[in-house]
Amino acid sequence: MEQVNQGVRENVYPQAAQALYRTLSQAAISAVTPIAAVLVALAFGATLLWLNGFDGTDVVTVMIFGSFQDTRSVAEILLKATPLILIGAGLCVAFRCSIWNIGAEGQLYVGAIAATFVGTSIDGLSVWVHAPLVMLAGALAGAAWAGIAGYLKVRFQASEIVTTIMLNYIAIILTSYLVTGPMKDASAAYPQSARLVREAWTPRIVSDMRLHIGILVAVVLAVALYIFLQRSSRGFALRVVGLNPHAARYAGMDVRRNVMIAICISGALAGLAGAFEVAGVTHRLYQNISPGYGFEGIAVALLANNNPLAAIISGGLFATLRSGSEVLQITSQVPQVLVLVIQGMVILSVVAFAKFRDKFRFVA
Amino acid sequence: MSAKPFLRIDNIRKRFGPIVASDGVSLEIEEGEIHALLGENGAGKSVLMSMICGMVRPDEGEIIYRGQSVRFNSPREAIRQRIGMVHQHFMLVPNLTVAENYILGQGSALKVINDMDKVDAKIRELSDRYALDVRPDAIIEDLSVGEQQRVEILKVLFHGIDLLILDEPTAVLTPQETDRLLALMGDLVKDGKTVVFISHKLDEVMRVSNRISVMRDGRVVHTVNVGETDARGLARMMVGRDVGMELPRSPSAPGPLVLSVDNLTCRGETGLPAVRGVSLDVRAGEIVGIAGVSGNGQTELSLALSGLLPVDTGRVVLNGKDITGLGPARINASGFSHIPEDRHKHGIVMSLSLGENTILQRYDQPPFAARGMLNRRAIGEHTRDLIKRFRIKSRDENQRIGDLSGGNQQKLVVARELARNPDFILVNQLARGIDIGAMEFVMEEMLKQRDSGKAILLISTELEELFAICDRILVMCHGEILGELPPERTRLDELGLLMAGKRADVVQPPLAS
Ligand SMILES: Nc1ncnc2c1ncn2[C@@H]1O[C@H](COP(=O)(O)OP(=O)(O)OP(=O)(O)O)[C@@H](O)[C@H]1O
Numbered sequence: 105m106e107q108v109n110q111g112v113r114e115n116v117y118p119q120a121a122q123a124l125y126r127t128l129s130q131a132a133i134s135a136v137t138p139i140a141a142v143l144v145a146l147a148f149g150a151t152l153l154w155l156n157g158f159d160g161t162d163v164v165t166v167m168i169f170g171s172f173q174d175t176r177s178v179a180e181i182l183l184k185a186t187p188l189i190l191i192g193a194g195l196c197v198a199f200r201c202s203i204w205n206i207g208a209e210g211q212l213y214v215g216a217i218a219a220t221f222v223g224t225s226i227d228g229l230s231v232w233v234h235a236p237l238v239m240l241a242g243a244l245a246g247a248a249w250a251g252i253a254g255y256l257k258v259r260f261q262a263s264e265i266v267t268t269i270m271l272n273y274i275a276i277i278l279t280s281y282l283v284t285g286p287m288k289d290a291s292a293a294y295p296q297s298a299r300l301v302r303e304a305w306t307p308r309i310v311s312d313m314r315l316h317i318g319i320l321v322a323v324v325l326a327v328a329l330y331i332f333l334q335r336s337s338r339g340f341a342l343r344v345v346g347l348n349p350h351a352a353r354y355a356g357m358d359v360r361r362n363v364m365i366a367i368c369i370s371g372a373l374a375g376l377a378g379a380f381e382v383a384g385v386t387h388r389l390y391q392n393i394s395p396g397y398g399f400e401g402i403a404v405a406l407l408a409n410n411n412p413l414a415a416i417i418s419g420g421l422f423a424t425l426r427s428g429s430e431v432l433q434i435t436s437q438v439p440q441v442l443v444l445v446i447q448g449m450v451i452l453s454v455v456a457f458a459k460f461r462d463k464f465r466f467v468a
Numbered sequence: 469m470s471a472k473p474f475l476r477i478d479n480i481r482k483r484f485g486p487i488v489a490s491d492g493v494s495l496e497i498e499e500g501e502i503h504a505l506l507g508e509n510g511a512g513k514s515v516l517m518s519m520i521c522g523m524v525r526p527d528e529g530e531i532i533y534r535g536q537s538v539r540f541n542s543p544r545e546a547i548r549q550r551i552g553m554v555h556q557h558f559m560l561v562p563n564l565t566v567a568e569n570y571i572l573g574q575g576s577a578l579k580v581i582n583d584m585d586k587v588d589a590k591i592r593e594l595s596d597r598y599a600l601d602v603r604p605d606a607i608i609e610d611l612s613v614g615e616q617q618r619v620e621i622l623k624v625l626f627h628g629i630d631l632l633i634l635d636e637p638t639a640v641l642t643p644q645e646t647d648r649l650l651a652l653m654g655d656l657v658k659d660g661k662t663v664v665f666i667s668h669k670l671d672e673v674m675r676v677s678n679r680i681s682v683m684r685d686g687r688v689v690h691t692v693n694v695g696e697t698d699a700r701g702l703a704r705m706m707v708g709r710d711v712g713m714e715l716p717r718s719p720s721a722p723g724p725l726v727l728s729v730d731n732l733t734c735r736g737e738t739g740l741p742a743v744r745g746v747s748l749d750v751r752a753g754e755i756v757g758i759a760g761v762s763g764n765g766q767t768e769l770s771l772a773l774s775g776l777l778p779v780d781t782g783r784v785v786l787n788g789k790d791i792t793g794l795g796p797a798r799i800n801a802s803g804f805s806h807i808p809e810d811r812h813k814h815g816i817v818m819s820l821s822l823g824e825n826t827i828l829q830r831y832d833q834p835p836f837a838a839r840g841m842l843n844r845r846a847i848g849e850h851t852r853d854l855i856k857r858f859r860i861k862s863r864d865e866n867q868r869i870g871d872l873s874g875g876n877q878q879k880l881v882v883a884r885e886l887a888r889n890p891d892f893i894l895v896n897q898l899a900r901g902i903d904i905g906a907m908e909f910v911m912e913e914m915l916k917q918r919d920s921g922k923a924i925l926l927i928s929t930e931l932e933e934l935f936a937i938c939d940r941i942l943v944m945c946h947g948e949i950l951g952e953l954p955p956e957r958t959r960l961d962e963l964g965l966l967m968a969g970k971r972a973d974v975v976q977p978p979l980a981s
């Protein structure tokens with residue numbers, strides 16, 4: 105009976121329909137697994153909260169939906185999503201090239217430093233010039249900072265995992281030094297830089313909300329990087345280098361050059377994220393300009409399965425969880441540690457599901 | 469046939485999406501026999517064996533093993549039932565030792581680590597018993613392909629098996645290593661084990677097996693006792709027509725010099741001299757063969773010619789242009805094609821599509837790219853054309869190349885390299901893993917290339933391959949060219965002597981200037 109059915113099905117659907125069915129089912133699998141992963145993690149989180157004497161489902165609901173109260177809170181989520189999407193999408197490029205850039209945090213900091221420098225030391229430019237100049241400075245600084253690790257890798261085979269982590273420390277300490285020393289605002293008691301001139305600020309989308317055009321830039325860049333990776337010749341070479349460097353060399357691709365390009369792209373986006381934090385949010389450089397966006401960006405890329413387009417969604421998700429946990433801390437007794445544990449569970453669960461997906465592909 | 473066979477495969481079906489890999493296949497294996505499995509590329513041999521050893525799960529049908537219906541969910545479960553398989557693509561971790569590889573993935577690995585001495589001792593004992601020459605502390609990536617093969621076989625023996633499945637074990641071996649492996653199979657059977665092995669080489673199948681099954685389109689179409697047929701008959705069962713063992717070919721008409729290698733030396737990965745003063749010329753319209761036992765510098769020679777290994781001294785001139793040390797990109801662009809020895813390392817990117825693998829060298833050139841962007845339509849058209857011309861069994865150009873059968877992967881590499889319209893083609897092991905029908909086709913294609921004025925250098929350990937299409941044969945030993953012979957079977961003895969490193973007086977000096 106079943107066989108008869110199968111035969112009929114094959115005859116009814118022509119090849120084109122089968123191809124469409126295949127594409128759709130593949131898309132469904134790749135979209136469903138991260139969502140399922142997040143749901144499973146949140147279910148575990150709820151259980152964990154319940155074991156600790158909290159109303160688990162209630163807390164998780166607050167975590168996801170609590171921050172969607174009004175436009176303003178949605179705008180705050182998008183504000184947090186901006187650096188996460190930028191860094192996540194940039195890291196997708198590096199990871200696809202098999203470069204384990206753990207240094208987005210440091211690249212963000214040097215981007216912020218460069219942006220602050222350009223935003224405080226120049227005056228009298230129009231906003232049309234000055235604001236983009238600040239972004240450019242951030243991106244270039246981030247790319248250069250990542251480029252150091254890239255150079256050490258291609259020249260001396262130094263592991264980028266080690267060098268980028270070291271460069272993180274240097275960047276963060278350098279920032280502390282600058283805001284307590286050379287770049288310190290003389291009139292302020294706290295370690296902070298002078299305020300950026302108004303023309304250097306990233307324009308806001310609506311004047312009475314902090315959300316700035318950085319979110320649009322982030323989304324556009326993520327889409328552009330997706331096209332770059334999937335459709336451009338250079339993106340193809342990056343992927344081949346990442347998948348099989350021997351074959352890349354055989355084919356005449358310059359492995360070192362591609363490694364440099366990939367790591368610099370990821371650094372540029374992290375640097376740009378740093379520029380937006382300064383020019384769009386704080387307008388000054390502080391010691392702790394980033395609450396760990398550079399590290400969370402790694403999870404964003406991971407959840408997106410190194411697909412920059414999906415990094416828009418996963419960046420948004422992590423921003424939501426982050427906002428939700430802030431709401432939680434204000435409105436409930438749940439300790440922040442538990443919230444962090446839940447975030448960690450999301451990441452773990454995503455990794456586990458990715459494994460499952462690969463297995464599924466092999467068997468099916 | 470006995471009433472209760474050792475292993476019975478009953479009407480198994482397996483589909484991968486729209487592709488039917490097993491179409492109701494049935495097969496019986498008897499205890500203590502050597503059973504050979506033949507079939508064209510993509511006939512479903514590897515998939516069938518993977519289902520027996522728990523790598524792949526069947527959709528329908530039954531496997532009855534020692535009278536019981538079994539269903540393995542993993543290779544480990546199969547090993548526990550004493551069924552082990554050595555795959556077409558080795559599955560060893562390159563930077564671990566032999567012993568470490570053996571205990572990997574064992575549930576009790578942690579316990580075993582404290583007992584490494586016992587593991588080592590067991591490896592040594594098995595290695596001695598079957599003369600496998602495997603050292604437990606050797607690191608996999610330092611081993612030659614032939615050695616890795618023995619490591620893989622010893623691995624299954626180590627875990628204790630009664631049924632050994634070998635998927636194209638001889639495809640990567642030299643004739644000497646092959647002899648050794650075939651002898652080993654005999655020894656195993658004497659010890660009461662059963663062997664199933666897949667091969668495209670009819671002569672070795674005839675030599676060792678008791679029974680032979682032929683697969684076609686996902687089914688076993690014939691099972692015969694070895695005495696009942698000959699190589700010609702087997703070939704006909706496989707491809708459904710007579711396959712000419714002798715290719716018709718016209719005498720070569722060598723034209724101008726295309727590739728000239730002068731006193732080339734280079735070192736291997738270990739830093740030891742591997743190519744020691746090789747000089748050779750290849751003219752337009754001729755196929756020059758290099759025969760030799762593998763590991764005598766052929767690998768390094770081909771890597772050095774294609775720019776993948778630094779040249780110490782000497783010169784390589786292609787079309788009058790010095791390409792020594794130029795790097796693969798510029799060498800490729802000078803009209804140089806290369807069918808590499810190790811297709812998984814150099815030739816293809818397993819997780820990319822056929823289309824993407826087809827443009828590996830030309831990803832930034834028209835018509836495949838314009839203004840920095842890939843032209844998917846042009847890539848698709850070109851790939852579909854190659855798939856059709858070379859009869860590459862695949863779903864479409866968007867299929868992952870890693871999902872193709874081994875022989876079909878090789879066909880794509882050959883197709884790609886010929887399609888680049890080179891002046892010079894370097895071939896290191898032409899027919900690795902491709903079936904006899906496809907081999908005939910590929911060889912004909914090579915002859916056509918020769919007749920259209922291309923220069924071809926064919927490095928091979930397969931004398932048949934060399935005799936079939938070469939116009940002259942150089943013999944390489946210890947990194948040197950020892951002499952040159954015309955491709956006449958009558959001079960096989962001489963060839964053997966040269967390959968063993970003995971210069972005979974009768975041998976002409978190499979043609980180099
Ligand atoms: N994981 C997979 N996904 C999709 N198709 C597959 C997969 N594995 C095998 N196939 C398809 O199943 C068919 C049979 O493949 P199989 O590897 O068994 O061939 P084979 O007889 O071993 O050929 P060869 O002699 O070339 O090794 C092929 O068409 C192949 O493309």
Ligand SMILES: [Mg+2]
Binds near residue numbers: 515
């Ligand atoms: Mg196979």
